[in-house]
Amino acid sequence: MHLQSSLAATRTILRDDFKGRSALTDQASGSSADHLGVAGVRMTWRRNEEIFGEGEPATCVYRVLKGVVRTYRILADGRRQIAEFFLPGEVFGLHARAVHQASAEAVTDCEVVAVRRGQLSERAMTDGATAHKLLALTLHQLLRSEEHMLILGRKTASERLAWFLMDMAERIPAPNRVELPMSRQDIADYLGLTIETVSRTMTQLQDDGVIELPTRRQVVLRERQTLMDLAA
Amino acid sequence: MHLQSSLAATRTILRDDFKGRSALTDQASGSSADHLGVAGVRMTWRRNEEIFGEGEPATCVYRVLKGVVRTYRILADGRRQIAEFFLPGEVFGLHARAVHQASAEAVTDCEVVAVRRGQLSERAMTDGATAHKLLALTLHQLLRSEEHMLILGRKTASERLAWFLMDMAERIPAPNRVELPMSRQDIADYLGLTIETVSRTMTQLQDDGVIELPTRRQVVLRERQTLMDLAA
DNA sequence: CCGCGCATTTGACTCGGATCAAGGCGCGCG
DNA sequence: CGCGCGCCTTGATCCGAGTCAAATGCGCGG
Structure with a gap:
């Protein structure tokens, strides 16, 4: 490091x-x-x-x-x-x-x-x-x-991000849509990752059809179950 | 993973x-x-x-x-x-x-x-x-x-281990010597590492003269300051 | 005191995520 | 409505720690 x-x-x-x-x-x-x-x-x-x-x-x-x-x-x-x-x-x-x-x-x-x-x-x-x-x-x-x-100790990047999205979705009541109030850097520092990994993993989840990113700060949860499984 | x-x-x-x-x-x-x-x-x-x-x-x-x-x-x-x-x-x-x-x-x-x-x-x-x-x-x-x-989120293997040893040394009162009650696997699972990495890092610290390992469960703190610095 | 089992160490190789380095683009401001 | 600044994304490469595999040796029981 x-x-x-x-x-x-x-x-x-x-x-x-x-x-x-x-x-x-x-x-x-x-x-x-x-x-x-x-x-x-x-x-x-x-x-x-x-x-x-x-x-x-x-x-x-x-x-x-x-x-x-x-x-x-x-x-x-x-x-x-x-x-x-x-x-x-x-x-x-x-x-x-x-x-x-x-x-x-x-x-x-x-x-x-x-x-x-x-x-x-x-x-x-x-x-x-x-x-x-x-x-x-x-x-x-x-x-x-x-x-x-x-x-932080045991999960992979995509598991971390899935957990984060599900957690935010639970805490901010809005059906299948999360408005992220924080930057990518904040998310990275919360999840013990780098900003690049957060970005890439977001993109990957979108490419897999699990989420949609209409705006940088908005996430549409397309396959809640997949996210739940990832979040474990 | x-x-x-x-x-x-x-x-x-x-x-x-x-x-x-x-x-x-x-x-x-x-x-x-x-x-x-x-x-x-x-x-x-x-x-x-x-x-x-x-x-x-x-x-x-x-x-x-x-x-x-x-x-x-x-x-x-x-x-x-x-x-x-x-x-x-x-x-x-x-x-x-x-x-x-x-x-x-x-x-x-x-x-x-x-x-x-x-x-x-x-x-x-x-x-x-x-x-x-x-x-x-x-x-x-x-x-x-x-x-x-x-x-777990931000430190390297040697920083984690140094922190762990200093923390144990503080909690178990014994001058410059720590008797570890737990296995390497426990230490690994506490620090978010694998058992191999814990073992290798221990050996490295010993080779560097920072600690001494008379027994698997005993650690002699040879250079406290180095450990402190690593533990940050 | 010897042999056995298991925790630990060590070695070779892999790989996920970090690092380094460009672009792209949304948003606010003029 | 266009410009520019940061945030974000994407690409190429690297490296620390993980994985897989095997050897070592400590501690314990016979």
Whole structure:
């Protein structure tokens, strides 16, 4: 494995570029109740802006209202592994330590509710239901990451992609059509592949009649069963 | 990727073989308090016996007293991904659903405390500290699995192995020497490699003077810094 | 102490996906 | 409506790890 220096450089530039122009626009509309029963603050980010970075103090837990968020870890030479994409309704930023163990960025322009960790854990201490919900959320994330490990460790490129498409299809309710909110590079870094392999495999699936790609960001699921079988 | 049929067969035989002879010996010594504040039952398993299987109802949460446990997911054709090894003191069996999402087996003969999920969640509902501890355990597991994803998705064989050795060295307190409780196959399935690659990479590290292998199961860390750098 | 079985190592070769390198083209902007 | 910039696709080649096969040797039982 060689240094992906150019990529790394590009990414660094991108991040630094955005980091300055604090785009987290606290909407004056102010606080709205989070589903965890704690008042939260609504915030917005624009595409590719950093929400929090690895190593920063973890002050909040977030719920996506609109848009998509990615969390990831990155190596010194730029190799990146996206741990998860968070879609509307999903919760991210739950970390074991007082410091974030991963970075989070907006995949698309997005709107998020942030809840202070302190308030949350305070409430959880006294309210069993909140504690239970927090645990359930974390366990759900753990379930997903165990499946993700199986995919990263043991599946082929086409199996990975098929699983990804089926997973997205499940999470975004739309019959036999998936609107991908993220780039090919994001998909590659989520599935442990390169952008070229993702592209080629997409093309292959299309040539095989399994999917159709009317647009780069749209996928029509033509043979769901084939995808299911591939996704195993 | 071809079917690893022979391997799969071997594993299936192994599992079925052991499954019958119910070896979970409830020790009459009976219940001893778990650290989660709930009375648990002490149980023992022998090497390679199944503790629970994917799809079985998840009745208990476990803490290892002695020995080592592996949890894993397996594909129809035998490809296996070990999610985690659990060493003495560590807790496993925490799952989001009422059904186990992974299988667990004894890596070595081992002794475990089992706590009923019902009792645990009951206590968690009323006792904030217990709920907090449960959450902390789960978050810790999530932290580890995010790192594991980075390793599986983006690291080379020698980086994976170096990380594994450093991680084991940290978890088993013993200066510059690691006693590996698991086989090469287990290591391979944990790191998303084949047994041959694990073996070759070990040999390479030894030839480079980074480690020493007095026994198959023993590793002497000769150049800790080199390993650290590799593990990144 | 010897022989046997099995985990592990080693060797030769293959191959899936990575890398390196051009194009193509959709989308936004003027 | 045309132009240009990035994203994406496609092509050629390479290489790290997988596969297949065989030898080694450790640990255990007799």
